[in-house]
Amino acid sequence: xxxxxxxxxxxxxxxxxxxxxxxxxxxxxxxxxxxxxxxxxxxxxxxxxxxxxxxxxxxxxxxxxxxxxxxxxxxxxxxxxxxxxxxxxxxxxxxxxxxxxxxxxxxxxxxxxxxxxxxxxxxxxxxxxxxxxxxxxxxxxxxxxxxxxxxxxxxxxxxxxxxxxxxxxxxxxxxxxxxxxxxxxxxxxxxxxxxxxxxxxxxxxxxxxxxxxxxxxx
Numbered sequence: 001x002x003x004x005x006x007x008x009x010x011x012x013x014x015x016x017x018x019x020x021x022x023x024x025x026x027x028x029x030x031x032x033x034x035x036x037x038x039x040x041x042x043x044x045x046x047x048x049x050x051x052x053x054x055x056x057x058x059x060x061x062x063x064x065x066x067x068x069x070x071x072x073x074x075x076x077x078x079x080x081x082x083x084x085x086x087x088x089x090x091x092x093x094x095x096x097x098x099x100x101x102x103x104x105x106x107x108x109x110x111x112x113x114x115x116x117x118x119x120x121x122x123x124x125x126x127x128x129x130x131x132x133x134x135x136x137x138x139x140x141x142x143x144x145x146x147x148x149x150x151x152x153x154x155x156x157x158x159x160x161x162x163x164x165x166x167x168x169x170x171x172x173x174x175x176x177x178x179x180x181x182x183x184x185x186x187x188x189x190x191x192x193x194x195x196x197x198x199x200x201x202x203x204x205x206x207x208x209x210x211x212x213x214x215x216x217x218x
Contacts, residue, residue, distance in 0.1 A: 005032035006069035006203075011099060013042055016156050017114050018074030020195035022049075025072070030203055035065055056090075059098045066099070066106045070202050073099055073113040074195075085126055093134045104143050110202045112147040113138065114194060117214050119150060139209045147201045149194055152214040156191035189214055 012018035082088040119131030
């Protein structure tokens, strides 16, 4: 019997990983429809793509959009871009958790999210603390399958300019070959690689809450 095609929802498709994730989903024959939610329209068009411009502060109003098989959360920002720690937490913790709660209510099979290496709710570094908190809280929701991808520095071209990250990317392109063995976990990883792995994991049939460190995303 032929497998029934799946539907997916993605948030953050305008970002580095999200853009590659969306492209991968649209090219994947396992999916018949891909819903993208965001604050602004994407320039891409595709027969399988359904775009919705939403207010993330009112996510509950869009619950029906979460009636899909797989949800991909690629939301992420920086404290500088967000403007404050509180607004950073909204994007990187509050919104991903609300999405996961809505996905659970609608019976989602797989929820996949990109966090970061070093996430720890007890970290003294605010960024790592927030990433760790969302990882911890997702485990309590009892969604059938949760994939948490924890990449190191993401490599690739962004639609937005992040000066510090651009400098780090240039450096990592030079020193990346030196990260071998146990040091591979710190190796910069292309956003496209993370996105493709995210989609592959969501279709591998595994169950439960799973974390995927950067060195295992290759």
